[in-house]
Amino acid sequence: xxxxxxxxxxxxxxxxxxxxxxxxxxxxxxxxxxxxxxxxxxxxxxxxxxxxxxxxxxxxxxxxxxxxxxxxxxxxxxxxxxxxxxxxxxxxxxxxxxxxxxxxxxxxxxxxxxxxxxxxxxxxxxxxxxxxxxxxxxxxxxxxxxxxxxxxxxxxxxxxxxxxxxxxxxxxxxxxxxxxxxxxxxxxxxxxxxxxxxxxxxxxxxxxxxxxxxxxxxxxxxxxxxxxxxxxxxxxxxxxxxxxxxxxxxxxxxxxxxxxxxxxxxxxxxxxxxxxxxxxxxxxxxxxxxxxxxxxxxxxxxxxxxxxxxxxxxxxxxxxxxxxxxxxxxxxxxxxxxxxxxxxxxxxxxxxxxxxxxxxxxxxxxxxxxxxxxxxxxxxxxxxxxxxxxxxxxxxxxx
Ligand SMILES: NC(=O)c1ccc[n+]([C@@H]2O[C@H](COP(=O)([O-])OP(=O)(O)OC[C@H]3O[C@@H](n4cnc5c(N)ncnc54)[C@H](O)[C@@H]3O)[C@@H](O)[C@H]2O)c1
Numbered sequence: 017x018x019x020x021x022x023x024x025x026x027x028x029x030x031x032x033x034x035x036x037x038x039x040x041x042x043x044x045x046x047x048x049x050x051x052x053x054x055x056x057x058x059x060x061x062x063x064x065x066x067x068x069x070x071x072x073x074x075x076x077x078x079x080x081x082x083x084x085x086x087x088x089x090x091x092x093x094x095x096x097x098x099x100x101x102x103x104x105x106x107x108x109x110x111x112x113x114x115x116x117x118x119x120x121x122x123x124x125x126x127x128x129x130x131x132x133x134x135x136x137x138x139x140x141x142x143x144x145x146x147x148x149x150x151x152x153x154x155x156x157x158x159x160x161x162x163x164x165x166x167x168x169x170x171x172x173x174x175x176x177x178x179x180x181x182x183x184x185x186x187x188x189x190x191x192x193x194x195x196x197x198x199x200x201x202x203x204x205x206x207x208x209x210x211x212x213x214x215x216x217x218x219x220x221x222x223x224x225x226x227x228x229x230x231x232x233x234x235x236x237x238x239x240x241x242x243x244x245x246x247x248x249x250x251x252x253x254x255x256x257x258x259x260x261x262x263x264x265x266x267x268x269x270x271x272x273x274x275x276x277x278x279x280x281x282x283x284x285x286x287x288x289x290x291x292x293x294x295x296x297x298x299x300x301x302x303x304x305x306x307x308x309x310x311x312x313x314x315x316x317x318x319x320x321x322x323x324x325x326x327x328x329x330x331x332x333x334x335x336x337x338x339x340x341x342x343x344x345x346x347x348x349x350x351x352x353x354x355x356x357x358x359x360x361x362x363x364x365x366x367x368x369x370x371x372x373x374x375x376x377x378x379x380x381x382x383x384x385x386x387x388x389x390x391x392x393x394x395x396x397x398x399x400x401x402x403x404x405x406x407x408x409x410x411x412x413x414x415x
Contacts, residue, residue: 022121022339023095025050027087027111028102029058032125032152032331036100037062039332046339049095052084054103055413059083085413087111091118098148098342100335101125104198105206106406109134112352116145123150123338126215128355130206131388132363133381135356142353149352150338155216156223156350157329157337160292163322164278167285167294168224174281174300179225179261185272186213186265193243197404200243202391204404208237208245209267210362218358219350221263224278227357228253228261230376235369240268244395244402251365253377263365283317292322 024046026036033053040048053059060083084090091099091114098121101111109129115122122142128151129135142149155161167173186209198204205211210218236248247268253261266272276287283296295317297304304313333349340346360378367384368375370391396403 020045020343022046022342023049023097025052025084025087025090025093025096025099025120026102027052027090027099028104028125029053029055029062030102033058033100033102034062035331036102036335039335042332043336043339045343046098046335048081050082050084050090050093052087052090054085054410056085059085088114091115091120096120098123098338100152102152104204105130105211106198106204109138112138112149113141116141116147116149119145119147121148121338121342122352123152123335124352124355125152126219126355127211127359127362128352129359130211131381131385132356132360132378133385135359136381139353139356148338148341148348150334150341150348151219151350151352151355152331152334153216153219153350153355154329154331154334155220157327157333159324159327159329160287160290161220163292163324164276164285164287165224167322168278168280172282172294173278173285174283175257175302176225176255176259176278176280177301178259178277178279179221179255180275180277181217181221181262182264182273182275183214183217184264184266184269185274186267187270187272188213188241188247188267190241193241197409200241200245201402201404202244202388202395203406204409205245206388207362207366208243208247209249209265210246210365213267214249214265215358215362217263217265218361219354221261222357222361223354225255225259225261227361227377228255230254230374231364231368232374233365233369235366237370240266244391244399246366246369249365249369251368285322292324294320294322296320 051059082095099115100123101108102125108124112122112124193200231251231253233251235246237246239248241247248266251263255261278285281300281302286293297315297317337349341348363384364375364377364379367379367387
């Protein structure tokens with residue numbers, strides 16, 4: 017039994033920060049000792065939804081949770097061994113690197129960064145430190161996705177031949193984009209559905225299949241919403257083994273779909289509406305193609321509902337796993353360094369879609385950085401009201 021508890025600081029008390037705050041009492045071997053938000057109201061007058069079983073207002077007033085409006089002051093306070101970074105994307109790299117330099121463990125919200133270059137620089141800074149670095153890819157704790165990974169790795173599915181993921185159940189309204197000035201624009205968010213909603217799916221994609229070799233994307237900016245970033249994306253990819261994959265996403269469809277179909281040499285695996293079904297062929301598909309003496313061979317697959325043992329999952333389990341990694345060297349479910357790949361994938365999709373040509377993955381960092389700079393400049397020129405003003409944002413909190 018541990019006597020030591022990991023002392024956590026939480027930076028960013030917005031939507032997801034409040035959620036992280038709420039599960040702390042349920043964690044083992046950890047305590048929340050500090051919270052930080054650039055907006056003083058968010059730390060001093062913390063308001064939690066009623067259904068949280070946590071005496072939040074008292075807790076915040078309690079001396080055991082120090083309140084900061086400057087994250088560096090929190091990191092320097094000597095009150096935290098680890099930090100959860102739950103602020104807008106642009107701040108993730110600086111905050112993580114500052115924590116690494118101080119020997120403070122990090123859980124970074126997704127996406128770890130906006131660009132492959134920044135994510136790679138975070139990895140380099142982490143390599144120079146001795147701390148644990150995790151990314152908040154809580155979908156990796158979902159037993160269904162774990163099962164899919166197992167079936168890919170233990171040979172049940174055989175060689176992957178084709179992947180198709182339609183992930184269009186990220187519907188968002190204009191009110192959502194208008195709810196925070198940093199959302200829905202290049203200056204504040206650095207991307208749309210690929211940067212905000214899909215990092216989880218892009219991470220799972222690369223976790224299952226690795227980074228594709230190359231891809232070709234069709235990307236629409238502000239197709240369904242009054243925003244400057246992408247809200248409709250269709251991608252064709254070539255995986256390392258030559259298999260073809262398609263990935264379709266948007267925040268503009270409703271009712272949306274989440275259907276992942278993996279066609280492999282031993283059959284087809286389909287995940288839809290949370291149900292996993294395996295259509296197991298009687299023989300290797302490639303062997304049937306090569307050796308069958310029948311021209312129009314009708315496969316009679318065995319259709320199996322794949323049993324997935326229910327298991328608690330979600331953000332809390334990434335945090336608990338990180339605590340266990342800090343105290344007991346438990347392997348990380350989502351190492352922060354693996355945050356790089358989903359960013360590289362998002363960058364490649366955007367570059368291909370906007371330039372209208374196929375790209376090798378990962379794309380040239382200089383070329384992507386140039387594109388992002390152009391998009392920001394264009395936003396400032398064409399839609400100045402959509403270009404997020406960081407200075408005004410930060411000043412609005414300085415009372
Ligand atoms: N893992 C998930 O399921 C999940 C879900 C939602 C959001 N997120 C990620 O979490 C991050 C935050 O998203 P959100 O929806 O909570 O945003 P939000 O706008 O609701 O909250 C962000 C908070 O950060 C604060 N903040 C901004 N700059 C700061 C700074 N420099 N120092 C301290 N505080 C600062 C803001 O005042 C605000 O309270 C994003 O990166 C987002 O992608 C992850």
